[in-house]
Amino acid sequence: MTARTTRRSAAVSRSLGIGAVAVAGALLLTACGDQTENAGGDGGKTKASDAPLFDKLPKKIQDAGVIKVGSDIAYPPVEFKDGGKTVGIDPDIAAAMGKQLGVEFQFNNGVFDGLITSLRSKRNDIVMSAMSDTKDRQEGVDSGTGKKVGEGVDFVDYFTAGVSIYTEKGNPKKIEDWNDLCGKKMVVQRGTVSHDLAKAQSKECEKDDKGKITVEAFDNDVEAQTRLRGGGAVAGSSDFPVAAYAVKTSGGGKDFELVGEQVEAGPYGIAVSKDNTELRDAIKAALEAIIENGEYDKILKKWGVEDGAVTEVKINGGS
Template sequence: MLAALSVVGVGVGGGALAWALQPDGGDGGGTSAGGKPGGSRKPSGRLPKELRDKGVVTIGSDISYPPMEFVRDGRPAGLDVDLANALGRALGLRVTFVNAAFDALLSGLHANRFDLVMSAMADTKGRQEGSTDGTKTGSGVDLVDYFKAGLVLVVRKGNPEGVKAPGGLSGKKVAVQRGTVARDYLDQLNRQVPEKLKIREFDSSAEVYDDVAKGRSVACLDDFPVAVHTAATRAGGTALELSGEQLEPVLYGVAVAKTNTALRDAVREALDRLIRNGEYAKMLKKWHVEDAAVERAVVNEGR
């Protein structure tokens, strides 16, 4: 269940907000302000002593990517928030989210401003090795994989144009947001289809979906979780739906410093328990992203 939240400070990590997650009563986890970490549960003995003594795990996140993490009614919400709270309960720790720019999350992890990073972060070899284009740029991280998602087509309800796969876009108008992975995918697709796509670019996701709803484009291409959330929550106008399979799915991982193997293993084991006991599946269903489930928690499986 979504935690009750309170703002616990500002100025963390260059002016970012921080929220402490305090699970609702009766679930056996978390703590109220001033209470012992994890309520009646002691912090897991698998955790590093420093974290056990502190009783709080600090998580860095760019809280601007619904449905994974976003601010709703002045506090964090989303799958990553729910999952972090469940992991906190399993580990006997309170959870604090710190909002920071995505590009600053891993540097904040290495600077010990965060214990973990949860921010729909793709598990890539570059992040594991701390490299970009084969060049070492910093310390790598370990990623505990918990989600698998790619790109997906979105069409008007009922799919009037019958577009079920990328090849069906040949010669048709397609909406996409500038500077995204989806835009790059369409460039590659244009080299393969018989007739080039008529790509309509926009600055915002809202404009992309509005273009499809108004029938100006037959489809748009977007990240699976964003597409699911938009189709499920869009108010007014023409309804939208997803079409076809996910394209080029990648793993998302919880980032942990490579030096913190005890925390990494504790998170992996806790996530595996949530998968086995069904709590993980319930959280994904709540956010309509069941198709992104992983079967077990693994480390550094991204490519």
């Protein structure tokens, strides 16, 4: 991340309301089945091969009938467990794409900052986990050190979101923006854009002699929220849909509140190994197909996140 002024210039005010995101809570009561079930049903390879985009898939995926998805399934409403089933924005989009491709998207839970590694080790074929498409990830660069740590990945961009700050209900420390976190403690999920922003802001705070930010990073966002709820920090940060969902649902809406504006608005991407361009292009085609047939818009409306919709599917559109 860059200097504070760059971050402020990226700030956006979005019209996506917290109440709209909260519709997800009610939907949990009527959520249908595990979205990772085979979209092709029990028809086997013959039925799968009738899917409109089946022929675009690599032969290995066609034969397996499965695309293995690395995901940190603890990030409501994007992906999370409900009664043992994987539900959320990402699983719904994946299931819709599965109908176009004739294969199952099988979500495999993992720690967020190890998901790209799971592509290199071939444990997963793609990563779909509210992962921001950034140049560093495209190029395999550690955003904290600036050092090359891998070959990087390609992204198929499918959603847009910014980063938000949330505090204890009532905002007792009067946090209004990132500058107000100087000299204080905050919680984030490890390896996320929020984590990068917190570390970058802490350096700015030290330059201004305001005291660094003590950043406590957790394996998942739910753990970070628990820490904040228990009084272990003054604020947390996560992607806007996730922060808004937590504000509306945690403690029946009595635990947290959103403060300030979103910053760093940018695309979520489906990550694919750079040497797997055939799969990348098949995913892109499937996403374009569900945008065209209206399924994509229906899914975003279901979860109350229509303002995050993309109209053009880009590869490596992040900066």
